[in-house]
Amino acid sequence: MKCLNCNTEMMNHLIQTKKDQISYDICEACGSLWLDRGELDKMAFQVNGSIEYCSTDKVKDTSEPNKECPRCKGTTLDKVYFIGSELTLDRCRNCGGFWLDGGELDLVNKELQDIMPIKGKGFSEFVNNAHLPYWYKRVRRKSTETDFIVEVPPIKGAKLESETEYICPACGFKLNVYAVFKIKIEGCPKCKGIFLDKDELRRLKDKISQGTWQTLRWMDDEVEAVEKANAMPSKRLCPKCNQIKMISATFGDSKIIIDWCPKCHGLWLDQDEFQEITDNLRDKLNKLSSDEMKKKVFEEIKEIWSGPEAKISEILDAKAAISTLINVKIFEHPALFSTLTELSSRIPIR
Numbered sequence: 001m002k003c004l005n006c007n008t009e010m011m012n013h014l015i016q017t018k019k020d021q022i023s024y025d026i027c028e029a030c031g032s033l034w035l036d037r038g039e040l041d042k043m044a045f046q047v048n049g050s051i052e053y054c055s056t057d058k059v060k061d062t063s064e065p066n067k068e069c070p071r072c073k074g075t076t077l078d079k080v081y082f083i084g085s086e087l088t089l090d091r092c093r094n095c096g097g098f099w100l101d102g103g104e105l106d107l108v109n110k111e112l113q114d115i116m117p118i119k120g121k122g123f124s125e126f127v128n129n130a131h132l133p134y135w136y137k138r139v140r141r142k143s144t145e146t147d148f149i150v151e152v153p154p155i156k157g158a159k160l161e162s163e164t165e166y167i168c169p170a171c172g173f174k175l176n177v178y179a180v181f182k183i184k185i186e187g188c189p190k191c192k193g194i195f196l197d198k199d200e201l202r203r204l205k206d207k208i209s210q211g212t213w214q215t216l217r218w219m220d221d222e223v224e225a226v227e228k229a230n231a232m233p234s235k236r237l238c239p240k241c242n243q244i245k246m247i248s249a250t251f252g253d254s255k256i257i258i259d260w261c262p263k264c265h266g267l268w269l270d271q272d273e274f275q276e277i278t279d280n281l282r283d284k285l286n287k288l289s290s291d292e293m294k295k296k297v298f299e300e301i302k303e304i305w306s307g308p309e310a311k312i313s314e315i316l317d318a319k320a321a322i323s324t325l326i327n328v329k330i331f332e333h334p335a336l337f338s339t340l341t342e343l344s345s346r347i348p349i350r
């Protein structure tokens, strides 16, 4: 792993304490840190609950360009608000890792002392009880020896189902089948574009407007307009129709350019275009009053779990429940989508 700030080869430190094993990658030139999912929580082992939950509200006014995740090829790190505070950090939405510039760990520590119910002293506890006493036991090696790559599905949360012989219209790689929102779509494991059959986009759209969120009619016009949009011939071939050239069109009144097959009426969306669509959705949700939204989301969660008044964190098999929900409910309840994907990212993968 190379430092995202100064390009120095980073070092991986592995510390074995009595209770735990903590691993982090550090740039010894500028003090920047990479923490894989779960490591920030381990460092703050005296803190009650997880501190890796970050607000997904878009951070405004970012002067510097977003960095690329060192684990997930082609995925840029998002600027997020650290547990709802004013402090912004770089976080990967795919692998859940955090990038901390030199000195940001101190800022996190300060933030923790101000806003979290803390038994101990935040990170100073880590430094005093783990970092220093176990320093002689640390394993220090080049991060290249411990680097790994995390699979990036074309749509966040999509699960790989099978391979196909269809050819990616954008890069020529073979497409896979992914399951997302109980709908199967073809996607490219290399360039991360997706192909939606004629009715799939409409089905996704219908799922949205069936739910509580009657205000979310925004895709109606876009779906209708695809066939009427100002179109340009594209060089790309439809993956499903032999040798049929697709047509490029702008999606509704957005700036998103999609490719459309005049024969089978399938749609090709390049990487991040689907994300742009869901971000657009989230922006619209954010405009609703937050109390109104929270109340609705909480009622939904209660209804779905239908258990006693247990706290979510106390439900034993929360992870299984969450994955079920993500598969079944995700598009019916877009607000749940962001809440639940955040929740599930806080639960460690075993």
Ligand SMILES: [Zn+2]
Residues within 6 Å of the ligand: 003, 004, 005, 006, 007, 008, 027, 028, 029, 030, 031, 032
């Ligand atoms: Zn550096």
Ligand SMILES: [Zn+2]
Residues within 6 Å of the ligand: 069, 070, 071, 072, 075, 092, 093, 094, 095, 096, 097, 150
């Ligand atoms: Zn990542």
Ligand SMILES: [Zn+2]
Residues within 6 Å of the ligand: 168, 169, 170, 171, 172, 173, 188, 189, 190, 191, 192, 193
């Ligand atoms: Zn491709």
Ligand SMILES: [Zn+2]
Residues within 6 Å of the ligand: 238, 239, 240, 241, 244, 261, 262, 263, 264, 265, 266
């Ligand atoms: Zn076609």
